[in-house]
Amino acid sequence: MPLHLITRLIFATQPFYMEELTDVKNILRLELPTDPRWVNLTTISLEDILTDHAYCEQKAATSCISLIQRYPEKEKMVEELAPIVTEEWGHFRQVLAELNKRNLKLGRQRKDAYVNKLLEFQTRGGSEADRFLDKLLFCALIEARSCERFKRLSEGLEDPYFRNFYRKFMESEAGHYTLFIKLADHYVPKEQVRKRWREWLAYEAEIIRGLEVRGDRIH
Numbered sequence: 688m689p690l691h692l693i694t695r696l697i698f699a700t701q702p703f704y705m706e707e708l709t710d711v712k713n714i715l716r717l718e719l720p721t722d723p724r725w726v727n728l729t730t731i732s733l734e735d736i737l738t739d740h741a742y743c744e745q746k747a748a749t750s751c752i753s754l755i756q757r758y759p760e761k762e763k764m765v766e767e768l769a770p771i772v773t774e775e776w777g778h779f780r781q782v783l784a785e786l787n788k789r790n791l792k793l794g795r796q797r798k799d800a801y802v803n804k805l806l807e808f809q810t811r812g813g814s815e816a817d818r819f820l821d822k823l824l825f826c827a828l829i830e831a832r833s834c835e836r837f838k839r840l841s842e843g844l845e846d847p848y849f850r851n852f853y854r855k856f857m858e859s860e861a862g863h864y865t866l867f868i869k870l871a872d873h874y875v876p877k878e879q880v881r882k883r884w885r886e887w888l889a890y891e892a893e894i895i896r897g898l899e900v901r902g903d904r905i906h
């Protein structure tokens with residue numbers, strides 16, 4: 688699927704239809720857009736936002752590694768996620784380079800309330816297939832929200848350098864989001880994926896609603 692369609696689907700606020708996308712219609716949309724104040728808040732401390740961003744990339748790489756370790760028999764998933772580990776770690780290094788270039792320091796990793804609350808939604812009961820699906824959708828959702836945040840930064844910041852910097856991340860995370868949904872569709876009946884995805888979207892919107900809007904974090 689072309690990137691501009693992916694991003695359009697993630698960010699669309701009005702119902703939107705294209706024939707070739709019928710089966711993914713309505714599933715991609717985040718329910719709550721980011722608070723418009725957030726972009727300005729991120730400019731308060733470049734060191735803080737870049738540190739947080741770096742750890743988001745590290746966690747994305749770690750999540751892919753964990754999936755591979757846990758489900759080695761899912762060959763397609765292993766094949767598809769192995770290069771994503773490299774890509775996410777490359778993102779970590781890019782952010783680290785931005786810090787170094789400016790004589791800023793990579794700080795300590797903070798407690799990630801957003802991710803921790805999302806983790807609580809992963810089913811602990813149910814079948815192995817249900818748990819697997821939740822792990823994929825958990826990753827898909829973080830990619831989708833990260834993509835949305837990077838889009839806000841790429842459009843809302845004044846500095847053209849950083850607009851471009853975040854735009855590249857936005858494009859990359861959009862591709863990852865799509866990959867996790869495609870993997871879910873590969874292993875689990877589509878209707879089940881769509882149903883559970885809607886539940887995740889509703890839950891995620893509640894998390895976003897309840898979190899303080901802070902400029903020192905990506906989520």
Ligand SMILES: [Fe+2]
Nearest residue numbers: 744747775778
């Ligand atoms: Fe990334």
Ligand SMILES: [Fe+2]
Nearest residue numbers: 747830860863
């Ligand atoms: Fe990603």
